[in-house]
Amino acid sequence: xxxxxxxxxxxxxxxxxxxxxxxxxxxxxxxxxxxxxxxxxxxxxxxxxxxxxxxxxxxxxxxxxxxxxxxxxxxxxxxxxxxxxxxxxxxxxxxxxxxxxxxxxxxxxxxxxxxxxxxxxxxxxxxxxxxxxxxxxxxxxxxxxxxxxxxxxxxxxxxxxxxxxxxxxxxxxxxxxxxxxxxxxxxxxxxxxxxxxxxxxxxxxxxxxxxxxxxxxxxxxxxxxxxxxxxxxxxxxxxxxxxxxxxxxxxxxxxxxxxx
Numbered sequence: 001x002x003x004x005x006x007x008x009x010x011x012x013x014x015x016x017x018x019x020x021x022x023x024x025x026x027x028x029x030x031x032x033x034x035x036x037x038x039x040x041x042x043x044x045x046x047x048x049x050x051x052x053x054x055x056x057x058x059x060x061x062x063x064x065x066x067x068x069x070x071x072x073x074x075x076x077x078x079x080x081x082x083x084x085x086x087x088x089x090x091x092x093x094x095x096x097x098x099x100x101x102x103x104x105x106x107x108x109x110x111x112x113x114x115x116x117x118x119x120x121x122x123x124x125x126x127x128x129x130x131x132x133x134x135x136x137x138x139x140x141x142x143x144x145x146x147x148x149x150x151x152x153x154x155x156x157x158x159x160x161x162x163x164x165x166x167x168x169x170x171x172x173x174x175x176x177x178x179x180x181x182x183x184x185x186x187x188x189x190x191x192x193x194x195x196x197x198x199x200x201x202x203x204x205x206x207x208x209x210x211x212x213x214x215x216x217x218x219x220x221x222x223x224x225x226x227x228x229x230x231x232x233x234x235x236x237x238x239x240x241x242x243x244x245x246x247x248x249x250x251x252x253x254x255x256x257x258x259x260x
Contacts, residue, residue: 019232027228116144185241195233
């Protein structure tokens with residue numbers, strides 16, 4: 001599966017760049033919006049309502065566009081492999097899964113929020129006793145978030161893959177997780193380890209630059225790009241593996257029907 005995923009990523013690199021850069025740009029934008037909102041106090045000048053409304057609509061539309069392109073890429077990769085697709089086809093292929101994946105993302109996002117808070121608070125207490133959570137280094141908080149992602153990696157990868165390949169509902173896909181093991185996916189743990197090492201290493205240099213500087217934005221953009229690419233690669237491997245299971249089941253069913 002790993003080599004097949006690499007071949008797809010190489011052959012369809014324009015689509016990969018489009019999806020990865022769009023996700024990284026949104027993450028950087030949201031990070032900046034959250035940072036600005038935290039700095040704003042009661043005496044600061046508020047952004048006009050119309051500007052805030054337009055910004056919110058723009059971010060939401062970009063998120064919807066990215067999500068359908070992302071899902072469309074995964075679906076067409078499972079069905080057509082390395083055959084390149086136009087953005088319109090990606091949108092068409094990803095649209096049926098949008099709401100189901102979004103609902104799952106909300107569920108796992110809530111779980112990750114509480115899990116990450118617990119991890120960061122516990123490790124922060126052990127390393128920096130007496131510090132408030134908002135005083136902990138940004139790289140430490142991001143590393144704690146990566147630990148949380150590793151804990152929920154199985155459903156994070158396989159639930160969307162199951163929905164995309166089998167057209168399951170969210171709860172059907174979650175229920176089916178007990179029949180799968182990440183150990184069955186060739187080299188998944190090696191790829192995950194290597195990928196997360198790259199993500200952590202891309203996080204560390206950011207701490208040496210002041211937020212708002214050019215170097216800060218360049219390094220943050222690089223970090224988000226690496227994170228987006230690693231996540232896409234892992235999810236693609238999971239989708240291809242689930243598709244392989246689905247194809248094997250179809251062949252078995254066809255053979256059984258022919259003997260009946």
